[in-house]
Amino acid sequence: MKAFRFILLLGLSWVGLASGHLIEDADYQAMKKKSSAQTGAPPKTAEPFLKFPEAVLLDWDEKYLYVGSDGLPDHPMMIGITAWQQQVPLPQSYYGENAWPIPLHPIPSANGMSAKTNFFRGAIAVAANGIPIFNPIKNDGRTDTYLAGELDDYGGHCGRADDYHYHVAPWHLAERLGPSLPLAYALDGYPIYGLSEPDGGSVTGLDSFHGHTNGLGEYHYHASKSYPYINGGFHGEVSVQGGGVDPQPNATPVRQATSPLPGAKITGFEMSADKKKYQLEYVQNGKNGSVNYEILNGGKVQFSFKNPDGTTSESNGKTGRKGGGGSRPPPPEGNQRQGGPRMEGDGQPRKPWIENHLTEMDGNRDGKLSQEEMMAEVNKTFTGYDADRNGQISQVEANGPGVRSAMAGFVKRHFAEVDKDANGAISLEELKALAMKMWEKYSWGEGSGSSQRPPPQN
Numbered sequence: 001m002k003a004f005r006f007i008l009l010l011g012l013s014w015v016g017l018a019s020g021h022l023i024e025d026a027d028y029q030a031m032k033k034k035s036s037a038q039t040g041a042p043p044k045t046a047e048p049f050l051k052f053p054e055a056v057l058l059d060w061d062e063k064y065l066y067v068g069s070d071g072l073p074d075h076p077m078m079i080g081i082t083a084w085q086q087q088v089p090l091p092q093s094y095y096g097e098n099a100w101p102i103p104l105h106p107i108p109s110a111n112g113m114s115a116k117t118n119f120f121r122g123a124i125a126v127a128a129n130g131i132p133i134f135n136p137i138k139n140d141g142r143t144d145t146y147l148a149g150e151l152d153d154y155g156g157h158c159g160r161a162d163d164y165h166y167h168v169a170p171w172h173l174a175e176r177l178g179p180s181l182p183l184a185y186a187l188d189g190y191p192i193y194g195l196s197e198p199d200g201g202s203v204t205g206l207d208s209f210h211g212h213t214n215g216l217g218e219y220h221y222h223a224s225k226s227y228p229y230i231n232g233g234f235h236g237e238v239s240v241q242g243g244g245v246d247p248q249p250n251a252t253p254v255r256q257a258t259s260p261l262p263g264a265k266i267t268g269f270e271m272s273a274d275k276k277k278y279q280l281e282y283v284q285n286g287k288n289g290s291v292n293y294e295i296l297n298g299g300k301v302q303f304s305f306k307n308p309d310g311t312t313s314e315s316n317g318k319t320g321r322k323g324g325g326g327s328r329p330p331p332p333e334g335n336q337r338q339g340g341p342r343m344e345g346d347g348q349p350r351k352p353w354i355e356n357h358l359t360e361m362d363g364n365r366d367g368k369l370s371q372e373e374m375m376a377e378v379n380k381t382f383t384g385y386d387a388d389r390n391g392q393i394s395q396v397e398a399n400g401p402g403v404r405s406a407m408a409g410f411v412k413r414h415f416a417e418v419d420k421d422a423n424g425a426i427s428l429e430e431l432k433a434l435a436m437k438m439w440e441k442y443s444w445g446e447g448s449g450s451s452q453r454p455p456p457q458n
């Protein structure tokens with residue numbers, strides 16, 4: 001017990017030293033306090049995470065283990081990426097209320113849920129070093145991030161909030177964990193082991209989620225070097241909201257969404273010991289570019305860009321600012337195609353808007369748009385535009401450089417119609433309400449004679 005408390009304290013002091021204002025927030029303080037007050041032995045689920053005391057802060061109650069981290073691993077990040085969205089790693093506050101909850105007593109679900117058709121938003125597992133692991137298929141529902149060159153040498157990259165995460169198994173952790181401990185835990189509470197059994201034996205009889213039950217009646221997953229890479233879905237119960245496991249932590253964007261930089265390959269990345277200064281280097285068409293950024297006091301992030309064309313620019317990443325990456329290279333032509341046929345002023349499409357954008361939103365490619373797919377699109381669009389995360393899309397945010405989603409152009413062009421209460425900002429409820437109206441109409445008319453009633457709105 002004493003040894004364990006010591007380990008926790010070590011973890012705390014490291015985080016305390018290494019972090020800036022971005023993570024020493026109320027969530028962090030609360031978790032630190034609760035964690036130090038734990039007196040009982042940590043649950044078994046904590047074992048792999050305890051191997052990374054410098055990276056992970058742990059707390060637990062009867063139901064969950066809470067894994068806290070700043071979202072930044074101690075290995076080189078970003079190097080090796082050949083399909084880059086111009087996002088960079090920044091520390092996150094996965095602490096306290098925003099820590100990763102892992103069920104201590106997983107419950108097998110009746111049918112399970114496949115990650116081939118679900119969970120394109122957010123994480124599906126957490127690695128032993130506290131870094132989230134997302135579905136290897138990204139949120140367009142089709143792209144294998146690993147095969148597409150989107151991942152660095154460690155299987156990770158950064159998301160919309162400049163949040164670093166893996167999309168495949170964190171093999172590099174195996175050395176420290178040994179074969180007897182899992183590499184990660186899935187968010188349903190079952191462990192994910194490597195290529196062999198915990199006792200070193202070979203793996204046989206995996207189900208479609210890449211898991212099986214051992215002789216003791218315990219279920220676990222196995223990671224693999226090709227798809228599904230990690231758990232291929234959930235054997236256990238999880239609750240789903242907006243196309244992702246819910247609840248799970250939020251990452252906080254500090255700037256507007258950025259766009260892909262075609263042909264760029266990331267060649268270098270450095271982070272200072274205090275995690276405040278960063279440099280990313282890349283090559284595009286034989287020319288060098290770099291992004292230097294620094295977290296200043298108060299959490300403001302200062303970016304400076306050296307573009308391959310020789311130009312330089314600066315920008316501040318902080319809430320509610322228009323223009324995102326300042327004078328970064330303009331997004332390539334292909335990404336501006338949000339338009340398609342236009343929606344009519346009264347919300348009644350000439351040809352139903354959903355039909356025109358079906359393929360973009362049809363995550364499981366079954367040729368139909370489910371309510372869940374519609375809601376995933378709403379959430380993606382909303383999160384993309386709501387740069388300062390205040391729960392509203394302001395006019396300024398809507399006129400920002402754009403979000404890559406089918407619905408983004410619609411929101412931009414029809415701001416006033418979506419803003420039903422005309423308060424000058426779009427709430428998530430307003431966007432949902434309009435999307436549901438369109439979806440119900442679509443769903444009733446879809447495949448004429450379909451008796452399928454739309455499920456009730458939530």
Ligand SMILES: [Zn+2]
Pocket residue numbers: 134138157158159165167
């Ligand atoms: Zn990702």
Ligand SMILES: [Zn+2]
Pocket residue numbers: 193196197198203212214220221222
């Ligand atoms: Zn096994």
